[in-house]
Amino acid sequence: MPELPEVETIVRGLARRVVADTITSVWIGSRPQPLKSPAAKIARTLDGAKIVSVHRAGKHIVFALERRAAQPASTVAPRRPAPASASAHWVVHLGMTGRLVVCEPGVEIARHTHLVASLASGRELRFVDPRMFGKLSVHDAGFDPGGVEPLDVSEENFVALFRGRKTPIKSALLNQKLVRGVGNIYADESLFRAGLRPRRRASTITRAELGKLHESVREVLREAIALGGSSISDYVDADGEEGFFQLQHRVYGREGEPCLVCKAPIRRVVLAGRSSHYCRNCQK
DNA sequence: ATACCGACCTGTCAGC
DNA sequence: TGCTGACAGGTCGGTA
Numbered sequence: 001m002p003e004l005p006e007v008e009t010i011v012r013g014l015a016r017r018v019v020a021d022t023i024t025s026v027w028i029g030s031r032p033q034p035l036k037s038p039a040a041k042i043a044r045t046l047d048g049a050k051i052v053s054v055h056r057a058g059k060h061i062v063f064a065l066e067r068r069a070a071q072p073a074s075t076v077a078p079r080r081p082a083p084a085s086a087s088a089h090w091v092v093h094l095g096m097t098g099r100l101v102v103c104e105p106g107v108e109i110a111r112h113t114h115l116v117a118s119l120a121s122g123r124e125l126r127f128v129d130p131r132m133f134g135k136l137s138v139h140d141a142g143f144d145p146g147g148v149e150p151l152d153v154s155e156e157n158f159v160a161l162f163r164g165r166k167t168p169i170k171s172a173l174l175n176q177k178l179v180r181g182v183g184n185i186y187a188d189e190s191l192f193r194a195g196l197r198p199r200r201r202a203s204t205i206t207r208a209e210l211g212k213l214h215e216s217v218r219e220v221l222r223e224a225i226a227l228g229g230s231s232i233s234d235y236v237d238a239d240g241e242e243g244f245f246q247l248q249h250r251v252y253g254r255e256g257e258p259c260l261v262c263k264a265p266i267r268r269v270v271l272a273g274r275s276s277h278y279c280r281n282c283q284k
Numbered sequence: 285a286t287a288c289c290g291a292c293c294t295g296t297c298a299g300c
Numbered sequence: 301t302g303c304t305g306a307c308a309g310g311t312c313g314g315t316a
Contacts, residue, residue: 095309129293234295
């Protein structure tokens with residue numbers, strides 16, 4: 001479901017609600033599919049941890065946790081040093097249908113709830129994911145999913161990613177090891193704005209066109225974040241609010257409808273197993 | 285290296 | 301009303 005703008009919106013909402021809160025207990029469901037670390041390790045890492053920050057890395061949500069180290073057994077410590085603490089990261093990928101919700105404990109547990117973290121503030125943070133394409137993991141060291149952040153990368157570094165690649169440009173954009181956070185909707189929308197067909201081989205794209213693509217990707221992502229992401233069927237952010245960028249889609253989901261620039265019908269083809277939408281006139 | 289495909293899962297919606 | 305198939309925002313692994 002969520003791509004970079006949706007994850008960014010969710011992260012901002014979560015940060016408002018749970019930063020500085022402490023996890024007081026953890027319940028994990030019986031379905032192993034979403035768990036990419038052992039359940040016991042996830043529970044052990046989360047339980048008692050303070051949430052220091054929430055941020056986004058590509059489509060991943062990263063909770064920075066701080067755990068107080070076990071108190072020394074000695075009781076007489078007149079001048080105790082600052083309490084030792086250990087840091088860890090809880091990483092959530094929402095897959096297609098994952099949601100993180102913060103709610104009161106009394107709220108009915110939704111179907112397909114896989115994790116519930118009780119918070120010291122009295123609320124609960126829940127992970128719900130019907131299709132179970134989402135992933136939960138914990139990491140003692142830092143977490144780096146690879147790829148560059150499209151909103152941070154320079155034009156020069158962006159252009160270099162595609163040099164010499166024969167793969168279709170859309171496949172390259174979807175490759176999270178190159179650019180992280182761009183998914184099917186924003187790939188199609190960016191390529192439309194850049195005037196590039198999805199199947200165009202990356203290696204045949206000129207420097208100027210790649211510069212335009214760099215600009216288009218960033219523009220689309222920034223506009224989508226400003227509107228809270230795209231709500232196609234059931235996406236809502238951490239506050240339960242829908243996004244509005246779907247109203248700005250120029251090609252995605254518009255098969256057969258007239259191009260907003262030239263009126264030619266928008267085409268839909270399948271590329272790498274994904275629906276791909278483009279205008280034959282406006283994209284080369 | 286690359287490209288296509290199915291697999292992983294459940295839910296929804298259109299069409300018959 | 302109910303069945304069937306297509307499709308869905310994402311990734312991964314196998315095979316040519």
